[in-house]
Amino acid sequence: MTRKQRVLVIGATGHVGGQVVAQLAPTGVAVRALVRNPAAAALPAGVEIAHGDLRSPDAVAAALDGVDSVYMTWPMLSADVADSVVEVIAERARRIVLLSSAAVRDDLVEQDNPIGRAHAIIERPIRESGLDWTFLRPYGFATLTLEWAPQIRAGNVVRGAYGAAAMTLLHEADIAAVAVRALTNDGHAGARYELSGSAPLSRVEQVAAIGAALGRPLNWEEITPTQAKSEMEWIAPEIADVILGGLASMVDAPGQPTSTVRDVTGSPARTYAQWARDHVGDFR
Numbered sequence: 001m002t003r004k005q006r007v008l009v010i011g012a013t014g015h016v017g018g019q020v021v022a023q024l025a026p027t028g029v030a031v032r033a034l035v036r037n038p039a040a041a042a043l044p045a046g047v048e049i050a051h052g053d054l055r056s057p058d059a060v061a062a063a064l065d066g067v068d069s070v071y072m073t074w075p076m077l078s079a080d081v082a083d084s085v086v087e088v089i090a091e092r093a094r095r096i097v098l099l100s101s102a103a104v105r106d107d108l109v110e111q112d113n114p115i116g117r118a119h120a121i122i123e124r125p126i127r128e129s130g131l132d133w134t135f136l137r138p139y140g141f142a143t144l145t146l147e148w149a150p151q152i153r154a155g156n157v158v159r160g161a162y163g164a165a166a167m168t169l170l171h172e173a174d175i176a177a178v179a180v181r182a183l184t185n186d187g188h189a190g191a192r193y194e195l196s197g198s199a200p201l202s203r204v205e206q207v208a209a210i211g212a213a214l215g216r217p218l219n220w221e222e223i224t225p226t227q228a229k230s231e232m233e234w235i236a237p238e239i240a241d242v243i244l245g246g247l248a249s250m251v252d253a254p255g256q257p258t259s260t261v262r263d264v265t266g267s268p269a270r271t272y273a274q275w276a277r278d279h280v281g282d283f284r
């Protein structure tokens, strides 16, 4: 009898990793999750739990016992951690699918922005590891707009900068659908998948879509980029600058969709309106 394929999911409690776990279940592979806090993990029945942190090579090694393929969300740790994690994985598994970022640029030796740098740190050792690798390089996630939830729960106004900035936000289920294809099928080794959502929607239109899902109208209140930055105190200032710079650029040049989700999965990327309906409970 052939052994069941086993996938280790790193980041299983996160937005994308949670969807990867959910979508792997019907494929029949065995799923194991590396989690830092098993008591809080709340994973579906049947998922094996391996307790550990990416910073601990021993814990990662133990979690890899009998594993063929790895899905990894990279929580932007140091280059030392990246090197040791990849070494441990490459000794034990055959395939890795990494959630990276569209901020990584292949035409640069040194990345020109902190988000690209943080992901290049893990892409480089993976490329050199001998593993079969697939890099998912998404543009913005729809989950970014969960930052509006407290304002929407409290009233009908969302304050923000660059309301006219239009982008193709991704449903986490679509990123996961691409990941699951790459984890469970051949033919994706060496791919760098640039992922986007469907048609571009401005931030004002995104707020309206949440209002439509909730069944009550919501309004956008424009604030200056300086005000917006001062309210992003939980984000490192250089990352806030990258985010605000990205929004500014999408006022005149809306983010354009890629066809990758459809090409890989056979289904078009979900719309933002769909995402808002799927997440309506987060805004109530």
Ligand SMILES: NC(=O)c1ccc[n+]([C@@H]2O[C@H](COP(=O)([O-])OP(=O)(O)OC[C@H]3O[C@@H](n4cnc5c(N)ncnc54)[C@H](OP(=O)(O)O)[C@@H]3O)[C@@H](O)[C@H]2O)c1
Residues within 6 Å of the ligand: 010, 011, 012, 013, 014, 015, 016, 017, 034, 035, 036, 037, 052, 053, 054, 055, 073, 074, 075, 076, 099, 100, 101, 102, 137, 138, 139, 140, 141, 142, 143, 144
């Ligand atoms: N947001 C965007 O628009 C965007 C765009 C492109 C790329 N990305 C990239 O996507 C990634 C975030 O994906 P996401 O939103 O799905 O993530 P998320 O919801 O923030 O979840 C992060 C996951 O990583 C786990 N984790 C964090 N530190 C860990 C550690 N030291 N050891 C083991 N596990 C650890 C967390 O586990 P716990 O439950 O223990 O915390 C959680 O499961 C980032 O790398 C980001 O740069 C994001």
